[in-house]
Amino acid sequence: MKKKIFCLAVAVLMLAGFAVSANDNVYLFFATEGGSNVDFLQMPRGTVVNLDEFITEKAGYEFDGWYGSPNEMTNRLTETVLEENTILWAKWKAPEGLSERQIENEILSRTVIGNHVVLQTFDNEIKIVPVSEIWLQQNARLEALMKVHNEYFNK
Incomplete structure (x- = not known):
């Protein structure tokens, strides 16, 4: 979950930093949703990118492709035309015996209490993790x- 949030934050920062491009390049970022890292692309505006070349892996899960929105995972993309800075999201198929809800809610809740984070997982396991002041900031x-x-x- 931390990795997912970190990756999205990095993507947001990069989008903000690269919003104005003097050389008319645009960026394609991959939100792997817990999968292995896929490096971002910097390409000229209008470039067609074949997404089948960009595969991520996640132990125990089957990669189902790239999607244009984390909220709408029904139209799998096989290619995209880069007209603006873009983020694509990975979708994963549940391993046998594990539901999609359990994958999406690997950590159901996270609460910061003092210098500790209390995590509740989908199987109701509670974990208490000590954190530093820098982590809190x-x-x-x-x-x-x-x-x-x-x-x-999310407009």
């Missing part, structure tokens, strides 16, 4: 960035 900044991201992409 970075987490607060990340939550602010996620708020901006959600306002921009």
Whole structure:
């Protein structure tokens, strides 16, 4: 979950930093949703990208392809034309015996209490993780960035 939030925050920062491009290049970012890293692309505007070449892996899961929105995972993309900075999201198929809901809610809740984070997983396991002051500051900044991201992409 932390990795997912971190990747989205990095993508938001990169989109913000590269929003104006003097050489008319655009960026394609891959939100792997817990899968192995896929490097972003910097390509000229109008480039057609074959997405079948970009595969991510996640132990125990089957990669189902790239999608244009984390909220709408029904239209799998096989290629995309880069007209603007773009983020694509990975979709995973549940392993046998594990439901999609369990995958999406690997961590059901996260609560910061003092210098600890309390995590509840989908199987109702509770984990208490000590964190540093720097983590708390970075987490607060990340939550602010996620708020901006959600306002921009969830219109």
